[in-house]
Amino acid sequence: MPLVAGVDSSTQSTKVLIVDTxxxxxxxxxxxxxxxxxxxxxxxxxxxxxxACADDLLTDVAAISVAxxxxxxxxxxxxxxxxxxxxxxxxxxxxPDAHDLVAELGGPERWATLTGSVPVASxxxxxxxxxxxxxxxxxxxxxxxxxxHDWLTLGLTRGEPVTDRGDASGxxxxxxxAGSYDRSLLELALGRSDVALPxxxxxxxxxxxxxxxxxxxxxxxxxxxxxxxxxxxxGDVVISIGTSGVVSAVADKPTADASGLVAGFADATGRFxxxxxxxxxxxxxxxxxxxLGVSWGEFDDLALSAPAGADGLVLLxxxxxxxxxxxxxxxxxxxxxxxxxxxxxxxxRAAVEGVxxxxxxxxxxxxDQSVPVDRVLFVGGGARSRAxxxxxxxxxxxxxxxxxxxxxxxxxxxxxxAWVLSGDDEPPTWGSRPSRRIEAPExxxxxxxxxxxxxxxxxxxxxxxxxx
Numbered sequence: 001m002p003l004v005a006g007v008d009s010s011t012q013s014t015k016v017l018i019v020d021t022x023x024x025x026x027x028x029x030x031x032x033x034x035x036x037x038x039x040x041x042x043x044x045x046x047x048x049x050x051x052a053c054a055d056d057l058l059t060d061v062a063a064i065s066v067a068x069x070x071x072x073x074x075x076x077x078x079x080x081x082x083x084x085x086x087x088x089x090x091x092x093x094x095x096p097d098a099h100d101l102v103a104e105l106g107g108p109e110r111w112a113t114l115t116g117s118v119p120v121a122s123x124x125x126x127x128x129x130x131x132x133x134x135x136x137x138x139x140x141x142x143x144x145x146x147x148x149h150d151w152l153t154l155g156l157t158r159g160e161p162v163t164d165r166g167d168a169s170g171x172x173x174x175x176x177x178a179g180s181y182d183r184s185l186l187e188l189a190l191g192r193s194d195v196a197l198p199x200x201x202x203x204x205x206x207x208x209x210x211x212x213x214x215x216x217x218x219x220x221x222x223x224x225x226x227x228x229x230x231x232x233x234x235g236d237v238v239i240s241i242g243t244s245g246v247v248s249a250v251a252d253k254p255t256a257d258a259s260g261l262v263a264g265f266a267d268a269t270g271r272f273x274x275x276x277x278x279x280x281x282x283x284x285x286x287x288x289x290x291x292l293g294v295s296w297g298e299f300d301d302l303a304l305s306a307p308a309g310a311d312g313l314v315l316l317x318x319x320x321x322x323x324x325x326x327x328x329x330x331x332x333x334x335x336x337x338x339x340x341x342x343x344x345x346x347x348x349r350a351a352v353e354g355v356x357x358x359x360x361x362x363x364x365x366x367x368d369q370s371v372p373v374d375r376v377l378f379v380g381g382g383a384r385s386r387a388x389x390x391x392x393x394x395x396x397x398x399x400x401x402x403x404x405x406x407x408x409x410x411x412x413x414x415x416x417x418a419w420v421l422s423g424d425d426e427p428p429t430w431g432s433r434p435s436r437r438i439e440a441p442e443x444x445x446x447x448x449x450x451x452x453x454x455x456x457x458x459x460x461x462x463x464x465x466x467x468x
Contacts, residue, residue, distance in 0.1 A: 001023075002063075002418075003019065004019050004062060005018055005058060005061045006065060006414025011069050012033065014031065014045065016053055016057060017029045019415075021428065024431065030052035032051035038087070039088060040085055040088065041082065042148070064214050065414070066153050066217075067222050067226075068149030068167070070221040072086050078141075080144075083141050090243070090244070091127070092329075093121070095321070101172075104188060112258040112260075115264070116177060116256050117169075118257070121328050122323060124172055125186070126172065139191070144198075157208030162198050162200075162218060166225075167219070169263075170265060173186045203416070204424075207219070219413065222409045224265070224273055225409040226240060229414075235250070237376050239359055239363070239376060241281050241380035241381065242282060242380045242381055245359045246278075246362075247275065247363050248265075249274050254266075255274040262369050263277070275366075276365050277362070278323060278359060279320045280319050280358065283320070284319055284332070284351055285355065288351040302345045303345070303391070305345050306343075309446050312341050313337070313350040314336050314452075316333040316453055317354040318330040325454070327458065352387045352391055354450065356388070357395055360395050379408055393440040393442070394440045400437070401435045402436050404434050406433065
């Protein structure tokens with residue numbers, strides 16, 4: 001039974017799964033944390049990978065692939081050294097640069113036509129503009145730009161920088177519809193187009209070999225990795241609850257949303273992955289739980305004990321700014337405060353409903369792109385909360401299927417590694433994983449109250465009558 005390794009290098013940690021290629025069974029695994037923050041020395045990722053692979057974890061592994069956090073800017077000089085700490089996807093300092101880039105190209109419609117997406121602060125292209133504007137000396141030394149998963153793949157192969165279409169589509173200068181880089185957008189951002197960019201590999205194309213002879217797959221971004229790990233098919237929507245909240249759908253055709261709510265990404269199989277992302281998910285729940293001084297179980301009990309609509313409380317969960325809607329400078333807001341309405345139970349319920357409403361906005365945006373939605377898969381650490389999965393159908397208005405808990409990003413990377421190793425036309429099936437369906441009546445009043453508070457905040461920010 002050949003063994004393959006799948007690596008999930010996320011914002012918070014590195015996880016490595018060793019998987020049997022015949023059955024898809026995880027036979028061993030390792031993990032190590034990453035430093036906190038929105039910028040980090042990429043050497044920390046390599047150190048975490050080394051720690052996670054201790055005790056000969058990679059013994060007898062025939063192939064390996066890396067799925068990593070998307071968008072992060074890793075700028076390298078002519079010697080391949082890191083120019084400055086990598087700026088991560090959740091760093092919003094380039095929000096003004098995103099605004100400027102959209103205007104300079106001629107508006108959001110032009111960006112959507114060229115790249116399938118309208119850049120926000122998460123995108124690599126905006127971070128390059130920030131670098132050119134704020135750190136011109138560093139910008140002058142940039143000889144190549146890679147993404148976090150590219151950097152780790154490069155460390156495994158010691159060859160040329162490569163990437164895949166899934167992760168490349170989050171840069172803002174690679175087009176999923178065209179399947180190529182647009183160097184004019186790179187020049188618009190950095191002021192130069194002579195910077196080397198990773199070669200974009202096909203879904204099952206080998207990136208090279210490790211020093212011990214294992215085949216290295218192209219890798220991908222974390223969301224494409226999760227879809228591959230779940231064996232998501234056309235019509236499937238994956239809603240993932242982690243540091244961020246992600247709504248992504250497997251589609252046969254590319255999308256181009258000029259509103260900017262849906263990013264028209266590619267996936268890791270040759271298809272497409274339209275995606276809406278919120279910056280605030282489990283961190284909001286954890287902040288409220290900590291404020292209340294309760295355990296996760298007690299937090300769930302409180303939220304489930306309160307009435308739908310949290311007795312009029314509405315929490316806009318923009319604790320780290322927001323991406324959907326695009327409000328990078330916004331802060332969280334609690335509205336509907338009345339005598340007797342603010343209790344631990346109603347606050348917990350408002351937090352859960354606020355996070356779910358943000359994700360429901362993303363689901364609606366994907367539907368608006370004529371993407372078929374046949375099934376909703378609810379995954380991620382936050383999805384395991386009894387309050388989150390219990391209330392999700394009441395907010396989304398559809399049943400949700402909960403696959404058994406697993407490290408789906410790392411599992412997707414392992415599935416890709418097995419695919420590259422096999423040379424087959426399609427990835428291995430590995431059978432379907434058990435899931436349970438959760439159904440509950442929709443409660444439209446929850447979405448309506450959230451929308452009223454959200455729209456009021458957007459209007460105030462737009463008119464500068466309310467400071468963020």
